[in-house]
Ligand SMILES: Nc1ncnc2c1ncn2[C@@H]1O[C@H](COP(=O)(O)OP(=O)(O)OP(=O)(O)O)[C@@H](O)[C@H]1O
C-alpha cells in the first residue's frame with residue numbers, strides 16, 4: 084500500500100536524525116531490560132521456591148538455633164511428609180570476595196526435598212558415603228575450576244578454623260532458574276566437630292526444611308508445627324519457602340523500588356525525546372499532509388502516516404535494544420554471579436520492552452497527528468516555500 | 469467567440485469571505501459573482517493580498533465560504549460536508565501550486581499515481597495511467613526520479629501530470645510559474661495552453677505575471693477583495 088511506502092520512507096528520510104533516535108530508543112530499551120532483569124533476579128529465589136516446602140526457624144530470629152530433637156515431633160505433625168534440616172555455615176573460600184552460600188544439611192532428605200537439584204547417581208552415592216564429602220553447584224565448580232575428588236578448604240566464620248571437604252558430587256539444575264552456586268556438606272560432620280570443641284552448641288540446627296504432602300495443606304501444617312512448640316524453650320516460626328525467601332528480599336526492598344523507578348524514568352526520558360523528534364518531523368511535513376488532504380486523503384490516512392512512522396522508528400530501536408539485551412545480560416550475569424545466581428532475561432521483560440516501545444510510539448504520535456488533522460488545508464499549504 | 473453561448477461549468481454567486489485573526493475580522497472577498505465557462509482558460513490577476521489565492525481555494529473546495537454559493541457542474545460545493553468535499557476534490561479538481569508540492573519521498577511516477585489510490589483502479593491500471601500522464605508532460609524518461617533530483621520546471625511538469633491523471637472537471641493553478649525561470653515558465657504555460665486547447669480542460673490560474681495571463685482566454689482582476697466586473701477577453 085502506498086501509505087506504507089510513504090511512512091517507511093519518511094521514517095528513514097532524515098538519516099542522521101532517524102539513526103540517532105533509533106540509537107536512543109535501543110539504548111533506553113536495553114537499559115530498561117537490564118534493570119527489569121536485575122529486579123526479577125532479586126525475586127528469582129522467591130520464584131524458584133516450591134509451594135510444598137516449609138521452613139521452620141527459631142521464632143526469635145534466624146540467628147538462634149533449634150534443638151535437633153524437634154525432628155521427630157515435626158515428622159508427626161499432620162501433613163508433613165519429610166523433614167530435613169541444616170545450618171548456615173558461612174565459610175569463606177580463600178578470601179571474602181569469593182562469597183557463595185554454604186550449608187551443612189541432612190543430605191538424604193535434603194536432596195529428596197529438592198528434586199530440582201540434579202545429581203548423578205554414582206556421585207550422589209559417593210557423597211552420602213563420605214562424611215567429609217561435599218556437593219557444589221555446577222556454576223560454582225566451574226567458577227573455581229573444582230573437579231570431583233578435589234579437596235576444598237573453607238575458613239569458618241561462625242565455626243572457627245579451617246574445614247576440609249572432598250568434592251564428591253556436582254549438581255546441575257532441572258532448568259536454568261535453579262541456583263547453581265550453592266555448596267552443601269554433611270550436618271553430622273559439623274556436629275561431631277562441634278561436640279568435641281564446644282558441646283553446648285552441638286545437637287542444634289539453624290532451620291528445618293519440611294516437605295508437605297500437598298501444597299494446599301502447607302498453611303495449616305505450618306500453624307500446627309508452631310503450635311507444637313508453643314511455650315517450649317525454643318518457639319518456632321514456620322512459613323512457606325516462598326515467604327521465607329521473600330523475607331530476605333524485604334531488606335533490599337528500597338533498592339528494588341529505586342531500580343524500578345529508574346527503569347521507568349529511562350522510558351519517560353526517551354518518550355520525551357521521541358515525541359520531540361516526531362513533532363519536528365511532522366512540522367516539516369505539514370505541507371505534505373496538506374497536499375494529501377487536498378488530493379482527498381482523510382484524517383485516517385494522515386493518522387496512519389504519523390503513527391506508522393512513529394511505530395517504525397520505535398519498534399526498530401526497540402528490536403535492536405531487545406536483541407542487545409541478551410548478550411548484555413549474559414556478561415552482566417557473569418560479572419555479578421555472586422549477587423545474582425540466576426540472571427535471566429524473562430519473557431515478561433521482553434513483553435514490557437515491547438509495551439514500552441508501543442507506548443512511546445503512541446504518545447509521541449498523538450499530538451502531531453491531532454495537529455496535522457486539525458490544521459486547515461489552506462494554512463497547511465501556506466507553510467510551504 | 470461568444471462565451472455566453474457556452475454552458476458555465478463554475479457559477480459563483482454573492483460570495484463573501486473573511487478571516488478571523490484573534491478577535492479581529494479581516495474581510496478578504498466582497499460579493500463576488502461570476503461564471504466560468506466550460507473550456508475556459510481563466511487568468512485571475514490582482515495585486516498581492518487582493519484575495520486571489522483565497523478565491524481559488526474556495527472554488528477548489530479547500531476552504532469554506534462565509535456567504536454565497538459556488539456551483540461546479542451540478543454540485544453546490546458550499547453545501548458539502550468536509551468528507552463529501554474531500555471526495556469531490558479527489559474526483560473533480562486538479563491542483564497545481566507555485567512550489568510544486570510533490571511528496572519528496574515518492575518517485576515521479578509514484579507522485580502522479582498518488583491521487584489514483586483514492587479510485588477503484590487496479591494497481592496495473594494506476595501505473596498505466598500515471599505513465600501516460602507523465603508521457604503527456606514529456607517526462608516518461610524521468611519516472612523513477614525523486615523530486616529532489618529534478619529541476620523546478622520538471623517538478624512542475626510532474627505536478628501537472630498529477631493534476632490531470634484523474635481527468636478532473638477543473639484545473640486550478642496558483643502562480644504555477646511563480647518560482648520558475650523564463651524558459652521553464654514558458655514551457656509550463658505552453659503545456660497548460662495545450663491542455664486547454666487540445667483537451668478542452670477548464671483552467672483557473674492565479675498569476676501576477678502579465679506574460680502568463682496573456683496565454684489565458686479570459687482575464688479577471690481582483691482588487692482589495694472586489695472583482696473588477698468587466699472580464700477582459702484575451703485579444704489573441
Ligand atoms: N489564514 C489566514 N488568516 C488570516 N488572514 C489571512 C489568511 N489567509 C490569507 N489572509 C489574508 O487575506 C488576504 C488575501 O490573501 P490571499 O492569499 O488570498 O492573497 P493573494 O491575492 O493570493 O496574495 P498573493 O498574490 O501575495 O499570493 C491577505 O490580506 C492575507 O493576509
Ligand SMILES: [Mg+2]
Nearest residue numbers: 520521522642
Ligand atoms: Mg496567493
